[in-house]
Amino acid sequence: MPASESPAYVGVAQRKQAQLSASIPAEWRLPAHLIPAGMLSPAESITDGPKKYERANVMEIPRTCGLLSSQELNITENYDVRGLVAEMAEGRLKAEEAVQAFCKRAAIAHQLTRCLTEPLFPRALQRARDLDEHLQRTGTPVGPLHGLPVSVKDTFCVEGVDSSIGLSALAFKPASANAPLVDLLQSLGAVVIAKTNIPQTLATLDSCNHLFGRTLNPLNRQWTAGGSTGGEGVLVAMHGSMVGFGTDIGGSIRVPAMCQGIYGFKPSQGRVPFGGQEGGQMAGKGRIALQAVAGPLARSVADLDAVMAEIVPRAELFGEDGIPGYWPSPSTISLSPPRNFTVGVLKTDGLVTPLPPITRILGEVANLLRRTPGVEVVDLPLPPVLPKCQALAGRLMSVDDGSNMLDLIEGMGEPLIPWLQGRMKRGKALHINQLAALQAQRAEVEKEMMKMWILSSSKHTRHIDAIICPIAPHPVPEMDRYNAVGYTSTFVLLDYPAGVVPVRPFGEKDLESGREMDAPVLGSWDKANRLLWNEKTVDRRVYLDSPLSVQVITPKQHDYDLLRAMEIVDRAVQGQSVNAKL
Template sequence: MTVIETPAWEQRAAQKRAARDSLVSKWQPGPMPALRPDETYVKDFPQRSGLLTDEQLTITETPPSQLLSHLARGDWSAERVTRAFIARATIAHYLTNPLAEVLFDRAVARAQELDQILATTGAPLGPLHGLPISLKDVLNVSDTDTTLGFVARIGQVPAQEDRLVTQLHHAGAVLYCKTNVPQTLMSGECVNFVFGRTATPHNTRLTAGGSSGGEGALIALGGSPLGIGSDIAGSIRTPANFNGIFGLCPSAGRLPAHSAANADGHMTIQGVAGPLSRSVDGLEVYTRALLGLRPWEWDFSSIRLPWREEEYCAGRGARHPLCFAVVPHDGVVRPNPPIRRAMHLVKHALVAAGHQVIDLDPWDGQELMDAAAPILFASGGAEVKALLRVLDEPLIDEVAPLDAKPPLSVAQYRAAAVKVKMLREKYLDLWQATAASTATGLPVDAVILPSGGTVAPPHGKMEYFTYEAISNVLDWTCATIPVSTVDPVLDVRTEGLFEPMSEYDRRNWDSYTPEKYKDAPVCLQVMGRRFEEEKVLGLLQTVNRALGRDELYMA
C-alpha cells in the first residue's frame, strides 16, 4: 500500500493553525453553540448567544471615544475592557475565522500595567490609554510572526517592530491580536493556506474581502473597537464595504505605515495604513490621536501636517454650503441594483438636508487601471515566486497568475509612472472644473461613488476592484460608509435589454440575484482630494446626519 506523504508546507500550515485555534479556545467565554446549516446571518450572534455578560456587551457596544472617557475616569479598568473584547473576538473567530496571531496573554498583562499607571499617577498614559486595537497581519509586532498568508514566513519573526506599532503601544493602546489576510495581499478575497478563509458575518457564504478581510469581519462582529488595515488598491475599503463598516484610506504620507526596513519599495502608487471601525467616531479617534503623536518626528514617510480642526469643520458645512458630486459608474462595470439604490438614497437624503448634489459624467475606470496595473505588478511577482518556492507552496486560486504581467525595466517603470501622474493631473482638473456647476462657484466638496460593482460576492468570485482602487491611483483620501443591506424585495433583478459595457460588466450582471446576496452590506465611498483626511471625516458625519444618524452611530 502506497503511503502519500503530506507536503511539508501543508504540515507546517496545519501546525500553525492548530496552535492559533488552541489559544483562541482557552479564552472562549463558553462552549460555542452549533449553528444551523442555513444560519448565514450571524452578525447579531454575539448579542443573542448568551455567551457575554451584560457588562461585556455594554463595553463592546460603546464607541471608541466613549470607551476612552470611561477608561480615563476609571469607570472601567483597562483589564475589564480588554477581556470583554477578547471574549467577543473569540466568538467572532468561531463565526467567521478573522484571527491570525493571538496576543491575548500579552494584552491582559499590558492592560494590568495600564491600570496600575492610572491608579498611581491619576492620569491615563496617553491618548489611547486602555483601548484595544487589532492589527492586520501585515504590521510587524515584536516577537510575533507576520506571515502575510505565506507558509514559508511561519516562524520568520521580523527583526524590527514597525514604529507605528511601537508608538501605538506608547500611547496606551492594548494590541491584542493580528487579523487574517489573503496570501500575497493582492486579492479581494481573504484566504490563505496558513489560517484559512474569512467570511462576512452578514452572510457567511460571502467573502469578507481583501486584503484587510480579517479586520473587517472582526470589527463587524464587535470583536474590535478599532483596527488598523493597509490599502494599495482598495484593501481597507473592500473589507469595510463587504462587512458594512467604516474605513479610511488616507493619502500616502499622511498617516504612518511601515518602518523603513519593512517598507514595500513602491514609489508611485504607495501602500498606506488606515483605520477601520463600526463608527466614524473610531476613525476620528485614531486619526486625531496619531497625528497628535507628531509622526513626522519618528516616521520617515510622514509629512508635517498636524490635525486641522478647521478642515474637519469644513466637512461638516461650517465654512460654506456643501456640494457633493455623484459618479454613477466607472464606464466599465455598472453597479448592481442594491448599490444603485444606495446611491439614490444618499443623494436624496443629502438634498433633503439642504446640500447640493450634482451628477458627474462616468469616470474612465479602464484608463485608470490600465495605467495602474504595470505599477502594481512591476516586479512580475518575483518576491511572491521566491516565497512559494521555499516549500513548493501553491498559489491560491484567488490571485492572478504570477506570469500575467511581465517585470518592468527601470525605463518602463518611469514611463508608467508618468502616465499615472498625467492622470492625477487630468482628474484634478476635472474636480476643479466642477466649480462651474455648483451654487457656490467653488469645486465640489466630495465625490460619492460606488464601493464596487457588486456587494460581497460568494467565496472565490471576487473579480473586479477598479472602484476601490481609484483613490489609490489618484492618491486621494477616500472613506467607506455603510448605507443599507441587500433586500430581495427592493433589489430585484430587472429583466430586459442589457447592453454590457465590458465583459466584466456582463459577468457582473449575469451573476446577480438578490437571493444570493441576501443581507449583504451595501456601502458607498466618499472621496476627497489629496491630504483631505479631516475634511473627509467631517463629510462622513454630514452624510450620517443626512441619513438620520447621530455622531456616535455604530454600524
C-alpha cells in the first residue's frame, strides 16, 4: 500500500462518525467549552492511556448545561419504570414528551462519553406519536411498558440499522429484521431510542473500537466504563435511557454495572430472548461452546423487576431460545410458606485473592444482612472445583480458531485495540472429541457445585437461598487494566443467575496507605491482580469515589429468587426495612 493511502477502515470510520454526528440535532448539541478535552477526537482516546486525561466527572453536565428543560429533567430523573409508564398510560404525560426527553439526554450523554453507536431518535419519536394516537383513539395503552424509553447493545439487530459491533467490515450493512428481544420490547409498548457502544471483538472489558472510539466512564474518565456492554452502562447511569439491554458471557452486563455504580441482571439461559444478534462469530458457536445470555441494566432493583416481569413470561413466544417462564406478582408471594432467608458469603474463587477494599465491602454487606430480620448469614467454604471454572469457561469461549472475527478485522486493515494486542491471535479449532471432553468436565463441575447450596452438619442441613461474592477481585480500574474475569464468567459456565448491587463509594479509609498484601500469591492471575494494589505500580488514590458493589447469585433458573435476593441486599445497604421471609 502506498504510504499516502490509508487502510480501508479509516474512511469507513470517518463516514460512520459523520453519520452519527449528523443524527444529533443542532439544538441538542453542547457548547464546545462543556465538552472535556479529548472527546472531540474518537481516534485519540483509543490509543492514549488513562494518564492522558484529568480526573473528570461529567454526571452533572446534563443537569446544568441548559439544554434540558425543567420538565425534561423531571421526566428523566424523578420516575421509576412503573411510575413513568403509569403517567403515560393514564394520559397525564404524552409518550412523545417522555421519549424526546430521553433522546435529548442520550444525545448529551453521548457527547460527553461516546456511548452511542446508532441514535434512533426520529423513529423513536414517531413511534411515541403512534402510541399517543393509539391511546387517544382507544383509551388503552399499547402494552404494559407503554412509551418506556429503552436502549440496546449494538449487537441486537434493529431493522434498517447497522449492527456493526465496532467493525468497519460490518458498517453500512443494515439489518433486515429485528432481534426477537426488540420485537418483544416493542410489543410491550417500549420505545428503543438508541444502540450503544461495545469493544472490538466483544471480548474485552473496556468498550473501545476503531469505528466509534472509546466509551468513557462519566464518573471519572480515568476509569474504564467496562464492557462489553459499556455503552449501555454509561447511558443508563446518565439517565439517557430508563433500562438498557446487554449480553453477558464473561461479565459483560455485570462489569459495566459495577463500573458505573448501577444494577445489572444476568439471567439464566432462556429467560430473555438472545437470538437475532451480530457477534462476528461463526453461526451456532454458542450452541456448542459457552452460551451468552441477554439481560437488563437499570438504576434500581424495582426497574429490573418491572421489565423482567413482562419479558420472562413471554420469552418463549418471541425467541427460539426462550423457555416457558413465570414471574410471581406481589399478590402471590404471600402464599409461599414462610421461612428464613439464608445468604451465603463466598469470599474468594480460590484463584485470585480479592484486594482489601473488595474484602471489606463484602464484609460490610454481610454484617448489614446479619442485622436484617429474617436473614441468616453463613460463611461458605471454598468449593474445591471453583478455581477450575475460570479456565474452563475461557476454553469454552475459544473453541474455534478465531478466524471469523480476525478475517473481518484484518480484511479492512484494522489494527487490534491496545488491550488485544499480544492477546488475540489465530488458534486451532477443537475437534469434536476435545469439545466433548470440555463439556464433560463442565458437567462434573456443575454436579460438584450443586453441593455449595446445601450446608450439612451433625445437627441440621441448611439450604442456601442466595450467595454474595465479589464481581471482580479489584475496584473499578483505569482504562485497559481490568484483570480477572473468573468471578463473572464462572456463573455463565454454571448458568446461575447473577446480579450487581451497588453499595457505596471507595473512601479514604479504603486506601490502607503503606500497607501491602502479605497473603501468598496464588498464580499468574493473582500476581497481576496485586499490581492493581501495589503502591509501586499504582497510585491507589485513583480509586477514590469509584463505586463499590457486590454480586448476588442464586441457583440455576431461580431468576425471580435472584431479584428478591437483590432487593434484600439493596434494602439492607440502604438501611431500609424489608420482609425477608419467603
